[in-house]
Amino acid sequence: MTFPEISLPSRPLALKQSSLSLPRGYAISLPIVFLLTGLLFYWQAPNLWRDYQISQNPLVMEDGRLVDGECKVRKGVFTDCDARVAYTYQGKSYESDTHIFFVDAHSGNYETDIVISADNPELATLSLGLDKLENRFISFGVLFGVFAIICLISIVLGVRTSYARSRLTTPALLTPVPVEIATYKESFGRLLVTYADKIADDKTKRTAYSRFAKGQEPIIIGEFDGSPVGLAVRHGNTAYPVLLDAGLERIKMTDEERAAALASIATARETVADEQPSLREPPKKGRFLRVIIGFLAIILVIAGLVLGYWYWYVTAGYTQFMQAGMEINNMLPAPMNEWGCDQLQKRFGDQNAPYGCTASDFKSWK
Template identity: 50%
Template sequence: MLARGVITTPKASYFSLPILIALTVFMAVSEAPGILRDWTISQNPVKLVSGDIRDGKCSTRKGFFTTCEAHLNYAYNGQTYDKDVEIMFVDIHAGDYDTDLVISGDHPDLATLSLGLDMLWNRIITLAVFVALLGGACIAMIFQILRVWRVRGQLHRAAQLEPVPVEITAFQRRGKRLTVTYADKIAGRKTGRAAHTRFEPGQEPLVVGAKDGKAVALAVWHGNTALPVLLDSRLERIDMTAEERASILAPLMAELGGQPRELVAQGKKGPSIMTRLGRVFLVILLFIAGIFGYWVWYVTSADSQFTSPAMDLNNMMPAPLNRWGCDQLKKRFGDQRAPFGCTASDYTSWK
C-alpha cells in the first residue's frame, strides 16, 4: 500500500474554479439576453428616424474588445419607450461609430442600435468563444479534481505496484516543503497525464536521470489507477519494512553512484539573438501578409460590405489602397449603404 496524501490537488485550483465559474456565468447572463433581443429584432427590423439616442459612448479594452452603450427614447404606435442598450463585440476601430435606432416590427418594445445588428454574428461568436474557453477550463479543472479524489480513494486498497519513469515538469521549494508536478510521458502507458504532489520535510523525489534537460524520477502505478504516484528517495511512501526498503534501494543506489540525484533546476540554452530577431521578423511578415490577404478578400469577395473588422482595416489603408478597395466594394454593393471607410460626408452614401 501507499501512504496517504501522496497525490494532491494544487490549492490554486480550489480558488480558481469558483472564479472561472463566476466569469462564465457573468458572461452568459450579461451578454446572452442582449444577443437574443437583437436576434429577435433582426427578424423584422424597423429603423426609426424620429428616435432619440442619448448618452451614447463606446470604449475599447485590450485594443479590440469594444463595449457600446446608449439610452434609447422613441415613440411607436402612440406609445413611448425608454430603453438602455449595451453591446459588446470584437473590433479594430479608430474613430466614431455611425448608428441608428432600430426596433422590432413584431415586438416594438424591443429596441437596439443598428450597430448591434451589424455586429450580431460578431457578438454571437465572441460570446460563444468566451463561454467555450471559460466553460471548458471549468470542466477540465473539475475533471482533474475528481480524478485526483478517485485515485486517492483507490490508494487505500492494496494493489500491485508497477514502476514507471516520469518527467518532472515543475517543482517549487517553500521552506522545508517541496511541491512537484510530474507527467507520465516517458515509458509504459505514456498517458501524458500530469499529477501534483507535496513531499514531507526532508523528503526528495527519487530522481534517476534526465531527459531533454528535465529530471526523470521514479513513480509507480498502483493497480489500474489513472495517475502514477511519485516515489521519494527513501521509499517511505510505500508501506514496507526497513529490510525490504534496504533490499530495494541497495541495487538502485549502486546504479546511481551510491546516492540519489538531487532535484535541481536545469538551465536551458536559448536561441541566439539573431535567431530570435529572425523569428520575430518572420512572424511580423506573416502577420502583415495575413492582414493584407484578409483585406483583399474583403474588398473583392466578402458577402457584406459591413464585414468587421475588415471595413476598419480598409479605412486604415493608405489613400490609394483605400480608394481602390472602396471602388471594388462599390461595384458589388453600390446600390446599398456605404460601409465605414468608404462613406461621404453624410456617412451614408459612397465617396
C-alpha cells in the same frame, strides 16, 4: 535513458492518498473560472437574445433619442458599446439600456439608429448591434467556449485525481517507472512537484502533481532531455503514476520490505549517478545574517527619507502646519526639535507656532 532495475515487494501494496495532489491554487482558481464564465454569460447572453428577437422583425425609430452613447475599444479590436435609448411607439414612451460587444478593427465613430422589435416594442437596440449580430455571436461563442473548456478540463482533472486518490488505499501490484520532473518549487518548507509520465515504454503522457512535506523529497534517478527524472510507481490500473519519496514512506509496507527496497534503489542508482541530486535548495550560509542586514538597510533608508523630509519641512516647507512635518519634528530628540523649531520660527515667526514648537498657550513659539 536506461531505467535501472529496482526491486519492490511482489505482493499488492497500498499507497497514501496524499501522494497525489491537485495543482497549486486549484481550490481558488476553479471557482474563479466558473464565476468568470457565469459573468460572461450574464453579461452577453441576454443582449444577444434580445437583439436576435429584434432582428426577426426590426423597426427603425426615426424620432428616438440616444443618451450617453459611447463605444470603447480595448486591445485595438475588442469593441464595447453602451447607450440608453428613449423612444415613443404608438403613443407609449419607452426607455431602456443597451449593450453590445463585438470584435472589429474599425477606427473612428460609428453611425447608428435605434431599432425596436415590431412584435414587442419594449425590446430596443442599436442598428450597429444588428449589423454586427453574427460577429457578436461568434465573439461570444469563442470567449465562452474558451472559458467552458477551461472549466471542463478543471473538472475532469479534479474528478480523475480524486478517483485516483481513492484507489491508492486499495492494495495493488506496484510497477516502478521513470517520470520527468516538469516543474518544482519550494514554498514554506513544502516541495511542490509537477511530473509527466512520458519516459516509460507504456507512458500515458499524463501530468500529475505531488506535494512533499518539509524534510521530504522525491527520488531522483537521472536526467532526461535536461530535466530531472524521478522514480514513480504504477499502482495497478490507477490513472496516474505516483512519485515516490526518498524514504518510501508513501508505500504502506513493513520496515523490512522498505529497507530492502531502499537498498535496491541505492544499488540501482549507483549505475546512474554518483550522488543523489536534490530538488530542494541547499541551506545557504549566512542567510540569517543577510536577512538582518537587509532589514537594517531598509530601516536606514526609511529613516533617511523621513529625516530628509523633516529637513525640507523645517528649512523650505511652504507652511509650518504640514501635518507629517509637525509629527516628525515633535517626535525627534530635544536638540533636533529645538533646531527645527528655530528654523521654522525664522520663516514663520510672525504667525502661530505649529504643533511641537508651541509654548504653554499652544499658540506662541516656545
